[in-house]
Amino acid sequence: MTQQYSRILLKLSGEQLSGKYESGMDPELISWLAQEIKKVVDSGIQVIIMVGGGNYVRGAQIAGHGIQRVTGDHMGMLATMINALGLTDIFEANEIETRCLSNIFAEQVAEPFVFRLANKHLQKGRVVVTAGGIGRPYLTTDTAAVSLALELDCNVVLKATKVDGVYDKDPAKHKDAKRLEEINFQQAVENSKITVMDKAALGLAMEHQMPVVIFNALKEDNLLKVVQNKDIGTKIS
Ligand code: UDP
Numbered sequence: 001m002t003q004q005y006s007r008i009l010l011k012l013s014g015e016q017l018s019g020k021y022e023s024g025m026d027p028e029l030i031s032w033l034a035q036e037i038k039k040v041v042d043s044g045i046q047v048i049i050m051v052g053g054g055n056y057v058r059g060a061q062i063a064g065h066g067i068q069r070v071t072g073d074h075m076g077m078l079a080t081m082i083n084a085l086g087l088t089d090i091f092e093a094n095e096i097e098t099r100c101l102s103n104i105f106a107e108q109v110a111e112p113f114v115f116r117l118a119n120k121h122l123q124k125g126r127v128v129v130t131a132g133g134i135g136r137p138y139l140t141t142d143t144a145a146v147s148l149a150l151e152l153d154c155n156v157v158l159k160a161t162k163v164d165g166v167y168d169k170d171p172a173k174h175k176d177a178k179r180l181e182e183i184n185f186q187q188a189v190e191n192s193k194i195t196v197m198d199k200a201a202l203g204l205a206m207e208h209q210m211p212v213v214i215f216n217a218l219k220e221d222n223l224l225k226v227v228q229n230k231d232i233g234t235k236i237s
Contacts, residue, residue: 004229007046007122009149010037011142011159014055014083016217023055025086034087034094036217037127039224041096046122048152049129050145051087053079059137073137077104080141084131085109097126103135103144118152142201150208157210158226159197160217165234166194182235188212202236211237 012033019026041047059073067075084100091098099121102110110131111117121128134144142159149157163171164179166188171177185206188194196214205212215226215233225232 005045005155005227007048007152007154008227009048009050009145009152009154009157011050011145011157013052013141013160014079015052016160016162017083018055025055025083027086027090030087030090031094033217034091034096036220036223037091038094038096039221040227041125041127043224043227045227046125047127048118048122048148048154049087049127050133050141050148051080051083051129051131052141053077053083055079056082070137077132077135080133081106081109081131084129087129091127091129098129099126100129100131102131104132106131115151122152140198140201142198143204146201146204146210149210157205157212158223159212159214161196161214162216162218163196164216165214166196180234181231182237185236188236205236211235
């Protein structure tokens with residue numbers, strides 16, 4: 001099948017990066033992921049990554065007992081920065097030219113996120129890893145991912161999950177559950193059982209017609225197949 005994408009945004013959640021550990025990062029798993037991403041970069045596709053922080057802190061979960069929600073979200077954004085720094089080094093160790101751009105002020109550890117700078121890095125074939133989500137509280141990295149994909153004119157948001165996509169019923173409970181190849185935004189936003197991506201993120205994607213693919217990035221070659229438009233995951237469009 002013909003390749004359709006020239007620039008993609010890949011959303012990696014923090015939870016996925018912890019691999020065999022309960023929290024934190026699993027460098028071995030991230031090295032494996034780096035090789036998967038390298039295949040895509042080597043095929044000439046520009047890659048920008050939005051990384052979550054749920055393997056350390058989520059603002060909504062930690063708020064309370066004295067921690068304000070805004071502070072919790074700041075902590076969450078700092079957690080995404082820890083992940084972004086780790087990803088950047090591991091990618092470079094795997095011979096992928098990578099730059100970490102931060103949406104929170106952190107000049108000592110990363111370049112600031114600047115639209116033109118991000119564009120320049122991408123045009124030069126470098127992977128851009130974004131730290132700090134979109135830099136504002138009361139948001140998640142899912143919403144930040146869609147927002148950034150719009151800003152950088154990506155063709156698609158690829159949301160890596162541990163499931164193969166969206167199913168017609170819960171695959172954990174029903175053996176005959178079928179993966180849906182494609183659903184529309186309306187269905188994804190309205191169906192309360194579809195929790196694989198934040199509704200706010202889906203709403204933003206719907207408003208601006210930014211397609212989203214939910215897929216399992218931990219299966220070999222899945223990422224490459226998704227960008228080649230092969231039948232992997234569920235496309236929401
Ligand atoms: N966060 C935020 N603004 C953003 C992105 C993230 O405030 O633009 C905070 C928020 O508290 C969130 C946390 O950072 O819960 C970590 O991100 P997320 O929960 O999306 O991580 P994931 O679940 O993808 O690992």
